[in-house]
Amino acid sequence: MISVFQSVTLDGVMQGLGRPDEDTRDGFAHGGWGNGYHDEVSMQVAGEGMSGTAALLFGRRTYDDMLGFWTTTPDPNPFTDVLTNTQKYVVSRSAATELAYPNSTLLAGDAVETVKTLTKELDGDLTVLGSGELVRSLHLAGLVDRYILQIHPIVLGSGTKLFGDGDRVNVILERTIPTTTGVIIAQYSVAH
Template identity: 35%
Template sequence: MGTSSSEETSGKLVVGTFLTLDGVMQSPGGADEDRDGGFERGGWSVNYWDETMGEMMNDQFAEADALLLGRKTYEIFAAHWPNVDTADDPVAAKLNGMPKYVASRTLDAVTWNNSTLLSDGVAEAIADLKEEREDVMMVQGSHDLIQTLLAHDLVDEFWLWIFPVVVGDGKRLFGDETIPAALELMSVETSSTGVQMLRYDRAGEIDYGSFALDDVAV
């Protein structure tokens, strides 16, 4: 993430995710969303939602032109959103209608409306999509896919919702293969329940320094 990939491609790839205060993104919406690693604290985001968060969610999805998902998140979304009445839910209407790209080596087909399977060379395929689409692709959930995107320097913005809970263990957003980079805070909103909704853009290389005194006698 040292140099912004938006300088090389005209499309924008946004990672939008819910996080605990200690950086865990695993299973925010329910106990059985993702129990990998014996995770038993799923559903930690559910009781913090308010009207401000709902409005922000609508606004963020309105900005997205396409959705990029890993297999697990795709299966969760595909089991839920097609069954929601789109007349009453603008997010459902947007998700059901928009182009969706699914990165998976195990799925044989994707049946949710307007979905395309990416099964081989995922990083290269997504880099090509950014050039071809020239618009905003949003990643939701999809921990394993995000690790691939971070390792290949493909993320342009982070839309992070940080919930006032700590869970101790679980899948974290930034894994060991994340390329170091500086970020710029573009906006922040706070819900009535203490959720911080942060938006970060790329800001080039980290500007390292030191607080060590120059003339300390040894």
């Protein structure tokens, strides 16, 4: 099973959640929009999602950014140990990609094909964190089984959205969890 754990705005933007300089591609100037929305509820759900997976799946850019940030953050947090110790698979078009963090395996080549192969070999669930381009590819190929979306009460009006153009996909709401900051965590299974 492949689950996507993603923070989005009400208008579907997933770009630049954490920091102003996180992702400025295409002139995106709203970076850091997710700051101030974390609470105990969202941290608990994030921790549950990360600890209940056999492995994490990343696009190369998100892998470098997310692990680079969380492994250098001096403040105690529940994410550093999970990100460091959990098996990570990193999709990259280049076989020359170097992976800087422990428990990391490169999946070089076409994202859809390498992930299909991995799912046949892996015993357990994969969770994709961030990695918008990878998620869109897996979504279009029908490989995503579940979405856990942290929907933030903000409309940005611009930025890279989680879903691009594509065929209709029906999802089934499994649970919703409101946070104290107005974020709604919605878990959907994909009706394949």
